[in-house]
Amino acid sequence: MAKSLSRSRNRAFLLIFIIGAALLxxxxxxxxxxxxxxxxxxxxxxxxQSLDKRVRINNISFLPYGELVFHDISVDNKDGHIQYAYxxxxxxxxxxxESILTRSVVISRVSLSEPIFLPDAKDLFGVKGPxxxxxxxxxxxxKNFLLKLKSSRIVFPDASYVNLDAWFLLKNNNRVYSRGLIxxxxxxxxxxxxxxxxxxxxxxILRYRLEGSFMDDMLFIDxxxxxxxxxxxxxxxSVKNYKTARPEVNLSLxxxxxxLQEKAxxxxxxxxxxxxNFILRVKGNIREPSWSINLDEFRTSLPYLPGVLRVDNxxxxxxxxxxxxxxxxxxxxxxxxxxxVKCKVVDFKDPxxxxxxxxxxxxxxxxxxxxxxxxxxxxSGYKEGRSVKGRTSFQTQKLLSVNPRKTYNxxxxxxxxxxxxSERVIxxxxxxxxxxxxxxxxxxxxxxxxxxxxxxxxxxALVYPDGTRLYAVDLGMSGCKGSLKGNGxxxxxxxxxxxxxxxxxxxxxxxxxxxxxxxxxxxxxVLSGKGVFNSRSDLCFSGDIDISDxxxxxxxxxxxxxxxxxxxxxxxxxxxSLFSRIFVSRKDNEVLFDSVRILSKDIDLKANVKLKDLEKxxxxxxxxxxxxxxxxxxxxxxxxxxxxxxxxxxxxxFEIGGMVGFPHLKWLDTAFKxxxxxxxxxxxxxxxERSLEEAIDQLIxxx
Amino acid sequence: MKRKIAGIxxxxxxxxxxxxxxxxxxxxxxxxxxxxxxAIKEKQYDYAFMQFRAIVRDYPGTKYTQRAMFGTGEYFYxxxxxxEAIEAFSDYIRRYPDSDAGIFARAYLLNIAxxxxxxxxxxxxxxxxxxxxxxxxxxxxxxxxxxxFSYKSVFxxxxxxxxxxxxxxxxxxxxxxxxxxx
Numbered sequence: 001m002a003k004s005l006s007r008s009r010n011r012a013f014l015l016i017f018i019i020g021a022a023l024l025x026x027x028x029x030x031x032x033x034x035x036x037x038x039x040x041x042x043x044x045x046x047x048x049q050s051l052d053k054r055v056r057i058n059n060i061s062f063l064p065y066g067e068l069v070f071h072d073i074s075v076d077n078k079d080g081h082i083q084y085a086y087x088x089x090x091x092x093x094x095x096x097x098e099s100i101l102t103r104s105v106v107i108s109r110v111s112l113s114e115p116i117f118l119p120d121a122k123d124l125f126g127v128k129g130p131x132x133x134x135x136x137x138x139x140x141x142x143k144n145f146l147l148k149l150k151s152s153r154i155v156f157p158d159a160s161y162v163n164l165d166a167w168f169l170l171k172n173n174n175r176v177y178s179r180g181l182i183x184x185x186x187x188x189x190x191x192x193x194x195x196x197x198x199x200x201x202x203x204x205i206l207r208y209r210l211e212g213s214f215m216d217d218m219l220f221i222d223x224x225x226x227x228x229x230x231x232x233x234x235x236x237x238s239v240k241n242y243k244t245a246r247p248e249v250n251l252s253l254x255x256x257x258x259x260l261q262e263k264a265x266x267x268x269x270x271x272x273x274x275x276x277n278f279i280l281r282v283k284g285n286i287r288e289p290s291w292s293i294n295l296d297e298f299r300t301s302l303p304y305l306p307g308v309l310r311v312d313n314x315x316x317x318x319x320x321x322x323x324x325x326x327x328x329x330x331x332x333x334x335x336x337x338x339x340x341v342k343c344k345v346v347d348f349k350d351p352x353x354x355x356x357x358x359x360x361x362x363x364x365x366x367x368x369x370x371x372x373x374x375x376x377x378x379x380s381g382y383k384e385g386r387s388v389k390g391r392t393s394f395q396t397q398k399l400l401s402v403n404p405r406k407t408y409n410x411x412x413x414x415x416x417x418x419x420x421x422s423e424r425v426i427x428x429x430x431x432x433x434x435x436x437x438x439x440x441x442x443x444x445x446x447x448x449x450x451x452x453x454x455x456x457x458x459x460x461a462l463v464y465p466d467g468t469r470l471y472a473v474d475l476g477m478s479g480c481k482g483s484l485k486g487n488g489x490x491x492x493x494x495x496x497x498x499x500x501x502x503x504x505x506x507x508x509x510x511x512x513x514x515x516x517x518x519x520x521x522x523x524x525x526v527l528s529g530k531g532v533f534n535s536r537s538d539l540c541f542s543g544d545i546d547i548s549d550x551x552x553x554x555x556x557x558x559x560x561x562x563x564x565x566x567x568x569x570x571x572x573x574x575x576x577s578l579f580s581r582i583f584v585s586r587k588d589n590e591v592l593f594d595s596v597r598i599l600s601k602d603i604d605l606k607a608n609v610k611l612k613d614l615e616k617x618x619x620x621x622x623x624x625x626x627x628x629x630x631x632x633x634x635x636x637x638x639x640x641x642x643x644x645x646x647x648x649x650x651x652x653x654f655e656i657g658g659m660v661g662f663p664h665l666k667w668l669d670t671a672f673k674x675x676x677x678x679x680x681x682x683x684x685x686x687x688x689e690r691s692l693e694e695a696i697d698q699l700i701x702x703x
Numbered sequence: 704m705k706r707k708i709a710g711i712x713x714x715x716x717x718x719x720x721x722x723x724x725x726x727x728x729x730x731x732x733x734x735x736x737x738x739x740x741x742a743i744k745e746k747q748y749d750y751a752f753m754q755f756r757a758i759v760r761d762y763p764g765t766k767y768t769q770r771a772m773f774g775t776g777e778y779f780y781x782x783x784x785x786x787e788a789i790e791a792f793s794d795y796i797r798r799y800p801d802s803d804a805g806i807f808a809r810a811y812l813l814n815i816a817x818x819x820x821x822x823x824x825x826x827x828x829x830x831x832x833x834x835x836x837x838x839x840x841x842x843x844x845x846x847x848x849x850x851x852f853s854y855k856s857v858f859x860x861x862x863x864x865x866x867x868x869x870x871x872x873x874x875x876x877x878x879x880x881x882x883x884x885x
Contacts, residue, residue, distance in 0.1 A: 556841060560841060560843055564843060564845070612885075615835070616885050618869065618885070655868055656868075657867075657868035657869035657885060658838055658841065658842065658868075658869070658885070659835065659838045659839065659885075662838055662839050662840055662841045663841055664838075664841065664842040664843075664844070664866065664867075664868050664869070665841075665842070665843045665844065666843075666844040666848075666868045667843075667844065667845050667846075673846075677846055680846075685845070685846045688845065688846075689843075689845050689846065689850075692843055692845065693843070696841055696843060
């Protein structure tokens, strides 16, 4: 009985306790409501002191689950003329149990709803920033703290703004987590970088996720994931002295295998076709940081160079200061060729870019019958306003295999090439005008028999846009007392680029040219002619040459004919004119000298000669000599006498074979030859051949 | 008595001449060369090769050395020892660049080079270079279609080279050995 009585008493106590606790819980807001005016005054006073601004709160309410709501908070200067910020609602989560136990107000979370930070609000984020102070002063150490920003807006002086929805979780172990969404649509950033085009396609919304930790003066970013539109960025690093106005940063931003749409604005703005890895590192004071950029398999299309350029392993080290922007080192593989650049912008107000060095070892377009040649170009100069000027030396080298066991060097060098690149607008399109001038172009080789040292001077080329994809070229060159002028066009859309030139040359001193070319014969006269060059056509060159008032001495071919006819005068041929049409075929690697004609009072020579691989000769030649010249030969006179013929006779015709420098000549059948063969006995023919061989041997040895 | 002394002196001079003549002949490698020729006639090619090697080794610079060196190269070629043949003929061309047999030594080298089963780019360039060397002689064809030069080697092989306008043909024992088009 007694047991049942005590049991029912316990139940009654439990019921009373529950009812009491419920009453206490439901009445707490009422207790606080009584204190609302006190809380409002307390909050206004504390926040005003903290911000050193006047803070006004319109109303305060309390939600039953322990959340205090401040309505219409405005921050302005003390006389109320300048408004800094406005928050429609500020939800402050109160830890009720902790507050009861500690007898102080413990805030576990803060949520700002529709806050607006006006242009002058930057003062709020100084050392006495409200968020920092709020967290430090009222949040209980050892507990997590959550700050929410809902539909917040930061307004800039030019009325542009950024919308921000985010939460920040500050954990008790100094770890910070944040995730949010930044709407940059009308931000300063968008205006600054993408000023000319509506940025709708660019960064609509920037989502981010941050994991980091902070110390007294250091903020470590373990991972920052950014998702602006179709791009995904990953960042990490640290910010030192982040509370000060000059924080030191050491950040690394990585763009990893982005799925770039060709129409994506960011890609088109920076001429990016694709990029596998993009790494940006920023180091140093935030106002004068050093930058370094690394790009892997970056493909781009530049407006001045139509077509796609493939850029691999791009790296770039930059330094930015108040007045100076320096690219310490920029390097990449441009279409498989390494390129290196060093330059700096001296003054931002009056931009003048100094190029210390651009080096580009590359491969020149293959222009058969010449093999592809490697070249290295280094450039130094400056860019001022809209034009680039500079000097460069250009060198190309090729190995010649003349002998099966030996190779020799051949080198083309352009010493002191001066370039002028200026921008001009034609039909509302930006275009580049390129002017090049070279003082000396030298071709040298150490191969025996091919010793050359050609020096041409005053080369100039003017390349300027002519249509959407064609570039006009004006060419000029002078040297050896002559000059060359031409014009044509370049088409970069083709791979390799198409170069077409139409040129004329006149007044070249042949004696000087032969001396320069170190040819094995002497020649003189005045050379003029014309030609058309097409880098992509099978017939890449066609033209003609004309030498007037010239001579040829010690030429092996003429020497052999001279020995055959026993006319020593033929070893030195003086002529009024020498004409030849020239065709160079890429396909067959052939040079054809067509309709060659040497005319003088004593000699009329006609020939068609084909050079294969610049060394094998094939062709035919016919020579008609004057009576005076024929009479010079005792052997000929005897032969004519013996076969009963009279002078003048017919042309001497030959077929040519063999190699350059070692021709094979065959005397073609004519009536005169048949008469001689009928007349001469076998031993006579042999004797004549032997005497000719001996003469040729002497000629070779003499040379 | 005087006659006896004169006879003895004469005999002594004769003996000295006889003995030293043998040495003089031998010092030029003539004996070895004669032995080699005899061996070739008896078809003892290995023995002939040994003699040629001895001449090249022991009597360099004599009138027999040039033919002996060519013979050595030919022996290697006939024995399918191509590597050694290349060495021997290359050595021959280096030492006697203007000799009559030089062009035929080159013909052997070219013949061997063309037998390479899978030639590399370097090999092809080497063959092209060797072909060019055949054309490094000006020729004037007056009354015939080709100009001909011949050579007979110590092993009894007869060689002919015919220079046409744009082709060179080399014959060995009447059979076409190599044909070089321009």
